[in-house]
Amino acid sequence: QQQVKQSPQSLIVQKGGISIINCAYENTAFDYFPWYQQFPGKGPALLIAIRPDVSEKKEGRFTISFNKSAKQFSLHIMDSQPGDSATYFCAASLLNQAGTALIFGKGTTLSVSS
Amino acid sequence: DAGVIQSPRHEVTEMGQEVTLRCKPISGHNSLFWYRQTMMRGLELLIYFNNNVPIDDSGMPEDRFSAKMPNASFSTLKIQPSEPRDSAVYFCASSSGTVVFGYTFGSGTRLTVV
Numbered sequence: 347q348q349q350v351k352q353s354p355q356s357l358i359v360q361k362g363g364i365s366i367i368n369c370a371y372e373n374t375a376f377d378y379f380p381w382y383q384q385f386p387g388k389g390p391a392l393l394i395a396i397r398p399d400v401s402e403k404k405e406g407r408f409t410i411s412f413n414k415s416a417k418q419f420s421l422h423i424m425d426s427q428p429g430d431s432a433t434y435f436c437a438a439s440l441l442n443q444a445g446t447a448l449i450f451g452k453g454t455t456l457s458v459s460s
Numbered sequence: 461d462a463g464v465i466q467s468p469r470h471e472v473t474e475m476g477q478e479v480t481l482r483c484k485p486i487s488g489h490n491s492l493f494w495y496r497q498t499m500m501r502g503l504e505l506l507i508y509f510n511n512n513v514p515i516d517d518s519g520m521p522e523d524r525f526s527a528k529m530p531n532a533s534f535s536t537l538k539i540q541p542s543e544p545r546d547s548a549v550y551f552c553a554s555s556s557g558t559v560v561f562g563y564t565f566g567s568g569t570r571l572t573v574v
Contacts, residue, residue, distance in 0.1 A: 389564075391562075441558070447493055447505050447516065450502060450503040
């Protein structure tokens with residue numbers, strides 16, 4: 347499988363702080379980069395996604411920054427809240443290929459302390 | 461819609477026994493994916509189906525693992541014989557054929573092999 351490398355493995359942030367999670371990919375053909383959020387006992391759920399034709403996408407407190415030349419992208423969570431405590435997975439895929447499988451990073455466990 | 465339904469939620473079995481995990485995808489979704497989650501390896505893609513046909517099983521760890529999708533509303537993942545290193549959470553996910561709409565994951569089956 348083409349790899350997606352994610353860091354850090356775990357992250358502790360104070361309430362109101364900024365959480366930053368980074369990912370790097372290898373396959374330059376990838377053209378879709380989502381982030382999934384997983385709460386304990388649940389399956390991952392789509393949080394936000396970006397395509398490589400833009401360098402940034404923002405939805406509320408969540409922002410993806412994308413650097414095509416470096417083959418890296420990151421998730422920024424502004425004003426982090428205790429309810430954001432979860433495991434976050436970055437992923438990569440080919441957008442226009444039906445049934446294409448997402449390749450996930452290993453995940454980052456985020457704890458937001460109150 | 462009840463979402464992706466996986467059964468059982470928890471399974472404890474003895475080494476050497478056969479284990480069958482079940483998944484009912486969302487009606488109308490034509491792609492189905494099996495992932496395995498462990499702390500060490502994160503979310504690993506095992507196999508995926510498109511229109512009930514297996515597309516890529518390169519992630520299946522060895523011949524002890526097999527998966528079937530006899531129809532659009534049911535899939536199984538079988539491990540025979542099971543080993544302690546197979547202990548993990550197994551997720552089934554379905555999608556409508558293009559990743560942009562996201563995967564819907566089930567709640568997973570936590571497998572413990574003793």
